[in-house]
Amino acid sequence: MSNTKYIFVTGGVTSSLGKGIVSASLAKLLQARGYSATIQKLDPYINVDPGTLNPYEHGECFVTDDGAETDLDLGHYERFLGVPTSQANNITTGRIYQSVINKERKGEYLGKTVQIIPHITDEIKSRIQLLGENGNWDFVITEIGGTVGDIESLPYIESVRQLRWELGKDSLVIHLTLIPFLAASGELKTKPTQHSVKKLLEYGLQPDVLVCRAEHDIPQDVRNKVARFCNVESEAVIASLDAETIYDVPLLMMEEKLDQVVLKKLDLKVGEDPALTTWKTFLTKLKNPKNSVTIGLIGKYVELKDSYKSIAEGFIHAGAHNECAVQIEWIHSESINKENVQEKLGHLNGVLVAPGFGERGVDGKLVAVQYARESKTPFFGICLGMQCAVVEFAQNVLGLSSSSREHNDNTQHPVIDLMAEQKKVEDKGGTMRLGAYPCKIEEGSFAHKAYGETEISERHRHRYEFNSAYKEEFAQAGMKASGINPETGLVEIVEITDHPYFIGVQFHPEYKSTVAKPHPLFIEFVKATLENS
Numbered sequence: 001m002s003n004t005k006y007i008f009v010t011g012g013v014t015s016s017l018g019k020g021i022v023s024a025s026l027a028k029l030l031q032a033r034g035y036s037a038t039i040q041k042l043d044p045y046i047n048v049d050p051g052t053l054n055p056y057e058h059g060e061c062f063v064t065d066d067g068a069e070t071d072l073d074l075g076h077y078e079r080f081l082g083v084p085t086s087q088a089n090n091i092t093t094g095r096i097y098q099s100v101i102n103k104e105r106k107g108e109y110l111g112k113t114v115q116i117i118p119h120i121t122d123e124i125k126s127r128i129q130l131l132g133e134n135g136n137w138d139f140v141i142t143e144i145g146g147t148v149g150d151i152e153s154l155p156y157i158e159s160v161r162q163l164r165w166e167l168g169k170d171s172l173v174i175h176l177t178l179i180p181f182l183a184a185s186g187e188l189k190t191k192p193t194q195h196s197v198k199k200l201l202e203y204g205l206q207p208d209v210l211v212c213r214a215e216h217d218i219p220q221d222v223r224n225k226v227a228r229f230c231n232v233e234s235e236a237v238i239a240s241l242d243a244e245t246i247y248d249v250p251l252l253m254m255e256e257k258l259d260q261v262v263l264k265k266l267d268l269k270v271g272e273d274p275a276l277t278t279w280k281t282f283l284t285k286l287k288n289p290k291n292s293v294t295i296g297l298i299g300k301y302v303e304l305k306d307s308y309k310s311i312a313e314g315f316i317h318a319g320a321h322n323e324c325a326v327q328i329e330w331i332h333s334e335s336i337n338k339e340n341v342q343e344k345l346g347h348l349n350g351v352l353v354a355p356g357f358g359e360r361g362v363d364g365k366l367v368a369v370q371y372a373r374e375s376k377t378p379f380f381g382i383c384l385g386m387q388c389a390v391v392e393f394a395q396n397v398l399g400l401s402s403s404s405r406e407h408n409d410n411t412q413h414p415v416i417d418l419m420a421e422q423k424k425v426e427d428k429g430g431t432m433r434l435g436a437y438p439c440k441i442e443e444g445s446f447a448h449k450a451y452g453e454t455e456i457s458e459r460h461r462h463r464y465e466f467n468s469a470y471k472e473e474f475a476q477a478g479m480k481a482s483g484i485n486p487e488t489g490l491v492e493i494v495e496i497t498d499h500p501y502f503i504g505v506q507f508h509p510e511y512k513s514t515v516a517k518p519h520p521l522f523i524e525f526v527k528a529t530l531e532n533s
């Protein structure tokens with residue numbers, strides 16, 4: 001294909017209509033038709049990245065191979081497409097302004113007054129086109145965060161308006177709206193969609209395709225009405241109905257011919273409908289489980305499930321792979337203590353202690369680890385969860401008065417300590433150990449069995465690490481370091497051998513689990529919980 005095509009996805013009426021999933025589904029369908037596609041998210045907030053945000057604000061922070069801390073929608077893009085994203089796939093207003101202001105300080109604007117138009121919009125446009133310029137993609141799908149009409153997203157909408165002019169036939173706008181159903185009158189209402197498109201038109205942007213979220217199927221006469229009021233063809237009015245699982249959405253979009261409409265509008269070959277065999281096999285297994293297990297996810301942000309989005313999706317992938325329904329029981333770590341742990345965790349087939357920051361909830365996590373270790377319940381600790389497993393072992397097996405340096409600066413035995421390169425770090429944003437690092441796995445370990453190989457690479461996001469001074473003492477007592485970074489010697493994986501399944505990983509395997517390639521550690525953990533059911 002000659003020119004990269006740019007597809008812009010905007011949202012109207014309300015947030016949470018599923019722009020990320022629709023974008024990922026469209027990209028999936030284009031990919032399945034033989035095109036290459038990447039997705040980019042533009043976020044209107046002023047934070048430079050979501051790394052410093054509390055998970056309660058926007059859910060999980062997703063980390064890419066190149067160490068970018070990004071919006072959780074990038075996780076959906078990777079899980080759907082199986083193609084890694086990078087820093088270039090997520091841009092915030094904060095990052096745009098930071099870069100423009102840095103250029104201004106360097107005198108790069110040659111004495112000009114620096115303004116939203118053209119300077120901010122030029123910066124946005126160049127970040128959008130950057131992905132197209134590297135020549136790897138037939139399609140760059142750019143999702144604009146927020147809802148049309150928000151003050152914050154105006155510079156993005158203006159940039160899209162300008163790009164539509166510049167790119168002409170190489171671009172297209174999809175607007176996602178809501179067609180509510182009024183139960184009292186038994187009718188689907190199109191007015192909010194009309195208003196939302198009018199708002200877009202006020203900003204000079206005519207959508208080419210409308211994806212209308214609705215609770216009931218949208219009959220042809222309603223589609224015609226929307227088309228007439230909004231200057232789009234009625235075949236370009238696409239219904240997006242509530243789905244049983246987000247993984248149904250690509251197939252639903254294919255039934256609605258979203259991909260065909262897009263390809264025709266861009267004068268591209270449509271061809272046969274793709275078979276999507278792997279995808280459909282996954283869905284069949286997901287919907288027809290032969291077994292079921294209950295896994296406790298012990299965390300401190302459990303009120304907002306999006307805080308652990310990639311972990312939850314990792315279990316969906318690994319569950320389907322094992323033809324097993326994984327029920328996650330979300331357990332607040334602050335609610336667990338020595339007195340109630342049996343009652344809280346006794347019925348579980350497996351225990352996962354989640355990543356996290358700060359001291360709150362750590363005591364409950366330590367109690368949960370102790371319970372899993374002693375009762376021989378399959379255990380999986382991720383990042384802080386692994387660190388808790390190490391501290392618990394130090395306290396209760398080695399009998400050390402011990403803690404992570406993160407939770408007690410004066411601890412006698414800092415078995416988890418601040419990494420050397422972190423000691424001089426002052427800024428909070430973007431300064432953790434981030435992104436992909438290699439790890440060498442010991443043969444015969446749980447990890448080796450899971451991965452089936454000894455050299456892996458996984459993504460990181462942490463400041464603290466296993467204190468290698470204690471490695472020998474731990475190994476002798478039964479907790480061994482089975483994964484090591486070959487370059488730095490940092491401990492990446494710990495295991496208790498005398499246990500049906502007990503593993504803690506310093507990295508975040510959940511970021512790399514996809515529909516086509518469920519993560520080996522999730523697969524293996526689910527298997528272990530099945531054996532314990």
Ligand code: GLN
Nearest residue numbers: 355356383384462463464
């Ligand atoms: N707070 C711990 C650290 O910074 C763990 C981080 C995490 O769980 N992502 O090392």
